[in-house]
Amino acid sequence: MRPVVIAANWKMHTTPADAGELAASIAAATRQPGVVRVICPPFLSLEAVRRAVAGEGVEVGAQNVHHEASGAYTGEIAAPMLAGLATWVILGHSERRRDAGETDAVVNRKLQRALASGLRPIVCVGEQLEDRDAGRAEAVVSAQVRGCLAGLDAESLLAGGLVIAYEPVWAIGTGRTASGADAAAMSAAIRAVLAEVGAGTLADAVPVLYGGSVTAANVGEFLVEPSIDGALVGGASLKPDEMAGIVARAAVTATARAVVEAASRPADGPA
Ligand code: PGA
Numbered sequence: 001m002r003p004v005v006i007a008a009n010w011k012m013h014t015t016p017a018d019a020g021e022l023a024a025s026i027a028a029a030t031r032q033p034g035v036v037r038v039i040c041p042p043f044l045s046l047e048a049v050r051r052a053v054a055g056e057g058v059e060v061g062a063q064n065v066h067h068e069a070s071g072a073y074t075g076e077i078a079a080p081m082l083a084g085l086a087t088w089v090i091l092g093h094s095e096r097r098r099d100a101g102e103t104d105a106v107v108n109r110k111l112q113r114a115l116a117s118g119l120r121p122i123v124c125v126g127e128q129l130e131d132r133d134a135g136r137a138e139a140v141v142s143a144q145v146r147g148c149l150a151g152l153d154a155e156s157l158l159a160g161g162l163v164i165a166y167e168p169v170w171a172i173g174t175g176r177t178a179s180g181a182d183a184a185a186m187s188a189a190i191r192a193v194l195a196e197v198g199a200g201t202l203a204d205a206v207p208v209l210y211g212g213s214v215t216a217a218n219v220g221e222f223l224v225e226p227s228i229d230g231a232l233v234g235g236a237s238l239k240p241d242e243m244a245g246i247v248a249r250a251a252v253t254a255t256a257r258a259v260v261e262a263a264s265r266p267a268d269g270p271a
Contacts, residue, residue, distance in 0.1 A: 001261045002207045004223070004254040005163060005230035006030075006247050007038040007122060008237030009063065009090060009211075010045075019045035020052035025240040027056035030247035034254030036230070037247060038088050038122075039237075043077055046085040061088030064096060065119065067109035079117035089119040090232075092148060094126055094169045104147025111148060115160035122163045122209070122232065123148050125190070129170035138189040141166065145193040154198020163207045164190055165232040171212025173234060180221035180228070183210045187227035216245025223253040 014022060019041050030037055040061035041049045050060050062085075066076040082089070091114060092107035102110075107123060114121040125144040127137040145164065149157065166186050168178050178186070187208040195203040210222040211232030222228045230250060236242035 001257055002205065002229045003036045004034065004250045004257070005036040005038065005207050005209060006243075006250050007061065007088070007090075007163075007165075007209065007230070007232045008040060008243065009093070009232055009234050010039070010041045010237060011063070011095070011234060012042060013238055014041055014045050016045050016048045020048035022238065022240070023049040023052040023058070024056075026237075026243045027053045027058045029240040029244035030058075031056075032247050032251035032254075034258060035247050035250045040086075040088065040090055046082070050085055059088055060086050061090060061122070062086040062119070063090045063093065065089050065091070065110055065114060065117075067106065067113045069113070069117075079113050079119060082117075082119065087118070087120060088122065089114050090122045090124065090165075092144075093124045094167060094172060104144055104150075107148045108150050108152075111152065111162075115152070115156050118160075120161040120163065122165050124165045124167050124211070124232070126167040126169050126172075126212070129168075132168065132170070137168070138186060141186055142189050142193050145190055146196075149193075149197055152197070154202045157198065157202060158205055162202075163209060164194075165209040165211045166190060167211035167232060173213065175213050177213045177218055177221075178210070180225050183222055184225035184227050187225070191227065214246065216242050216249065219246045219249050223249055 038059045038061050040063050062082050066078050070078050091110045096102045125141050127140040131137050131140045171177050191203040207229035209230045209232045210228050214231045214233045215236045
C-alpha cells in the first residue's frame with residue numbers, strides 16, 4: 001500500500017524568526033492519522049521548523065541539495081550540511097529548472113547524492129503549456145522521468161523511498177490546475193517509465209504526487225484518483241487553514257486505502 005503524502009513547499013517564504021510559529025500552527029491543524037506530512041522551508045528556516053514540529057510526526061525537507069558532498073561551489077548547500085535538519089529533499093522543481101538551469105542530468109546527479117545521503121527525494125517533473133497544447137505532455141514528462149532516473153537501479157530507488165511529483169508548469173502558482181483525470185493519466189505514464197526501470201515493484205511502490213495550485217477546495221479531485229498518492233503544495237501550504245483542509249481530505253484517502261488493503265488480506269494469513 002502506497003502512503004499518502006502531503007508535502008508543503010514554502011519556496012522563498014518565511015524567515016527563521018517566523019517559520020517555527022507557522023510550522024507549529026500547521027502541525028497542530030493537521031493531526032490526522034495515516035498521512036505523511038512534510039514541510040520544506042527555506043534552508044535557513046530548517047532548524048526553526050525542525051524544533052517546532054519535534055514530536056508532532058511532521059517530517060522536514062529541504063528544497064534543493066547540491067550533487068557534490070563538498071567543494072568549491074559558492075553559495076551552495078551540500079547533503080552533509082542537512083544532517084539532523086532534513087530527511088527529505090525536493091529535486092528538480094520547475095522553478096529551479098527555470099532559474100538555475102537544472103536539467104534532467106543535473107537532477108539525476110542530485111538524486112544520486114540524495115539516495116547516498118539518506119535524504120528521501122521528491123523528484124519534480126512537468127510539462128510546459130505549449131507541450132500540453134501540442135499533445136506531447138506525456139512524452140515530455142516520460143522523458144524527464146527517464147532522464148532523472150538514468151543509470152539508477154530499482155533497488156536503491158526503492159530503498160531511498162523515491163517520490164515523484166507531477167507538476168504541470170502552467171499550473172504552478174497560477175490558480176489553474178490539471179484535471180484529476182489528466183493527472184491520473186500522467187501518473188500512469190510515469191508508472192510505465194518506472195516499470196521500465198524496475199518492473200512492477202517500482203511502478204507500484206513509488207508514490208506519485210500532484211502539484212500545481214492545490215488547495216483544500218480542489219485536492220479531492222486528485223486524491224480520488226487511485227494512482228495519485230498526495231500533493232506537493234506551494235502557495236496554500238503557507239496557510240494553516242488550507243493545510244488543515246488538504247490533510248483532512250488526504251486522511252480520507254489514507255483511511256479508505258487501509259480498509260481496502262485490510263479487506264484484501266487473507267482472513268487467516270499473516271497481517
Ligand atoms: P503552487 O506551487 O501550489 O503555489 O502552485 C506548487 C509547487 O510549486 O510545488
